[in-house]
Amino acid sequence: MELQKLNIEHVLFLDIETVPEYASFEDLDETKQQLWTEKTKYIRKDEHSPADFYPRAGIWAEFGKIVCISVGFLSLKDGIRNFRLKTFWGEEKSILIDFSSLLNEHFSKPYHLLCAHNGKEFDFPFIARRMIIHNIELPEKLNSIGRKPWEIPHLDTMELWRFGDYKHFTSLKLLTNVLGIPSPKNDIEGSQVYEVFYTENDVQRIIKYCERDVVAIAQILLRLKQEALLKDSEISTVPL
Incomplete structure (x- = not known):
C-alpha cells in the first residue's frame, strides 16, 4: 500500500484502555492465582511477588479487561474536515458488542x-481475544486467522515509523514529540490507568485520555502523509 494514495476517510483510528480483570490478586480464585504466578514468573524473577505484580495484569488479555475503546474517523465535505470521536465504555461485553456493531x-x-499505535501487537489482538473469551463473533476486520500479513486490514503508526526496522520501538509520547504534535499525555499515562480505575473510580478521566491518544494517532498518520494537522475546531465528540 502506498501511503500517499491512502484515503484517510477510509481509516478508523482507535485506542483501548485496559486494566486487570479484578482489583487485586486476592480477588482471583486459586486456579487463576496459580496461572498468574506461572505466567509472570520469568518477568517478575525475584523482584516482585505475584500479588505485587498484579496491577500490570491489564496488558494480558487472559488476565485483563477493556474499560473503554475510543475511535475516530475523518470526513471531508465541501473542503471542510471533521474528525469525529466516539467512545464505548461500561461493562466489557457491552463495549465489545457495540464496537463490533460499529465495524x-x-x-x-x-x-x-483500522489504525492504532502498536495496534498489531496490542490493541487488535487484545480486542479479538476478549471477544472470543466473551463468545462474541469476530468482525471480519479483526479476524486475522489464516490470512497473509498483507491481507490483514490493519495500519500501525509505530510500524510505519519503523520503516522496516523491526528492532525499533517508539512510544506514542515520543513520536508525537519528534513530529511536533501536541502530546496526548498531559494528564495520565498508561501505567496510571489501574489506579484511576480501581482507586479513583474515574472512568471519564480514562476516556478523555484514550480519546486524546486517538487524535494523536490520526495526527501521526497525517504527518506521515505530509498533510496538515487537525485543528481543535475540526475535532468533535459523538455522544453514545
Whole structure:
C-alpha cells in the first residue's frame, strides 16, 4: 500500500484502555492465582511477588479487561474536515458488542482499515481475544486467522515509523514529540490507568485520555502523509 494514495476517510483510528480483570490478586480464585504466578514468573524473577505484580495484569488479555475503546474517523465535505470521536465504555461485553456493531455496520468494506499505535501487537489482538473469551463473533476486520500479513486490514503508526526496522520501538509520547504534535499525555499515562480505575473510580478521566491518544494517532498518520494537522475546531465528540 502506498501511503500517499491512502484515503484517510477510509481509516478508523482507535485506542483501548485496559486494566486487570479484578482489583487485586486476592480477588482471583486459586486456579487463576496459580496461572498468574506461572505466567509472570520469568518477568517478575525475584523482584516482585505475584500479588505485587498484579496491577500490570491489564496488558494480558487472559488476565485483563477493556474499560473503554475510543475511535475516530475523518470526513471531508465541501473542503471542510471533521474528525469525529466516539467512545464505548461500561461493562466489557457491552463495549465489545457495540464496537463490533460499529465495524460490521460502518467499516466493513474492503477498503476500510483500522489504525492504532502498536495496534498489531496490542490493541487488535487484545480486542479479538476478549471477544472470543466473551463468545462474541469476530468482525471480519479483526479476524486475522489464516490470512497473509498483507491481507490483514490493519495500519500501525509505530510500524510505519519503523520503516522496516523491526528492532525499533517508539512510544506514542515520543513520536508525537519528534513530529511536533501536541502530546496526548498531559494528564495520565498508561501505567496510571489501574489506579484511576480501581482507586479513583474515574472512568471519564480514562476516556478523555484514550480519546486524546486517538487524535494523536490520526495526527501521526497525517504527518506521515505530509498533510496538515487537525485543528481543535475540526475535532468533535459523538455522544453514545
